[in-house]
Amino acid sequence: MRARHRAAQWRTGWTLGGGSPKFPAIKRGSAFMSVSHPVEVTRHSPTGHPPVQARRVGVLIVNLGTPDGTDYWSMRRYLKEFLSDKRVIDEPRWKWWPILNLIILQTRPQKKGRDYETIWNRELDESPLRTITRSQSQKLSGLLGDVPEVVVDWGMRYGNPSIPSRLEALQTMGCDRILVVPLYPQYSAATTATVADKAFDALKEMRWQPAVRIAPPWHDDPVYIEAITSQMTKHIAGLGWDPEVVLASFHGVPQRYLELGDPYHCHCVKTARLMREKLGWSEDRLRLTFQSLFGPEEWLKPYTDKTVEALAKSGVKRLAIVNPGFTADCLETLEEIAGENAEIFKHHGGEQFAAIPCLNDTEAGMRVIETVTRRELSGWV
Secondary structure (H helix, E strand, O other): OHHHHHHHHHHHOEEEEOOOOOOOOEEEOOEEEOOOOOOEEEEOOOOOOOOOOOOEEEEEEEEEEEOOOOOHHHHHHHHHHHHOOOOOOOOOHHHHHHHHHHHHHHHHHHHHHHHHHOOOEOOOOEOHHHHHHHHHHHHHHHHOOOOOOEEEEEEEEEEOOEHHHHHHHHHHOOEEEEEEEEOOOOOOHHHHHHHHHHHHHHHHOOOOOOEEEEOOOOOOOHHHHHHHHHHHHHHHHOOOOOOOEEEEEEEOOEHHHHHOOOOHHHHHHHHHHHHHHHHOOOOOOEEEEEEOOOOOOOEOOOEHHHHHHHHHHOOOOEEEEEOOOOOOOOHHHHHHHHHHHHHHHHHOOOOEEEEOOOOOOOHHHHHHHHHHHHHHOOOOO
């Protein structure tokens, strides 16, 4: 036995110690990992070995993105990164490059800058999406306080803080396992997949790669359905009037993406169906629509703005819109829905309009993010 002890130490560098046959463990520093042999092992780094942080587990929540400011150059940088992503615009580069650089980036930054001006958080000089995502990260860190080895951070797919910078920061803090949580309840190649792309691109540059998990979508999770419907009914109860119709408006994608196999449309339809079942509402009362049309290509229908106009013209006087696909209020909810679509509705005869806030960093919203995070950390903590 003594000879085997010395041989094992020579081959592996591990110092063998006493272990419990019932609860065998390997000890490396202060971290224990279960193994199949009744041994306890301690390793000592050789003299001159580079310092290594204690092992920790990182959680990186990621949202779509935000410009750093509303000026032309800030908007241009943001739009160029966003619209250059082949997952977002999958046109051939020879065709898309001149359209993007010679037309869109010459005029669109000014228009989008004016739109962002209407919702900008002037106190912190940043977009609401950045403010809310930061708060979600801070609150998630508090909710996971019972697992002190977990470090929570946040990033943006486009703009700052970037995914590579936050992965590097988590690794520097000793995280050798990182869970990336794209904040999209419904999966799409243009959202969830492109977060994974950016994370994997960052891993390519790392000498010592952490183990990485990408959280799956949660479009049909009962905790999510409960949260989004309870938030909706709570807000409606405080309006002082009851909407005749509520639209569940999701961000649109080209119809072609569905035909190519993207499950996004199916996820949105299922979310809307589960919401109706939870509320006990009919399809006429809670209707599914898609917003944010971009370019001449046909997108998923029905379009939100056209539906709003048609409802107003048909005599509907009280309308509310909820955005189940957004985990935080942003330009698409605060300016496009609460601004543009409210104007469309009232211009065509509507009277009462409500844009229902996203889950954001509310107690219900954080319960969803915490549930997803804890589930996907299983086996790591």
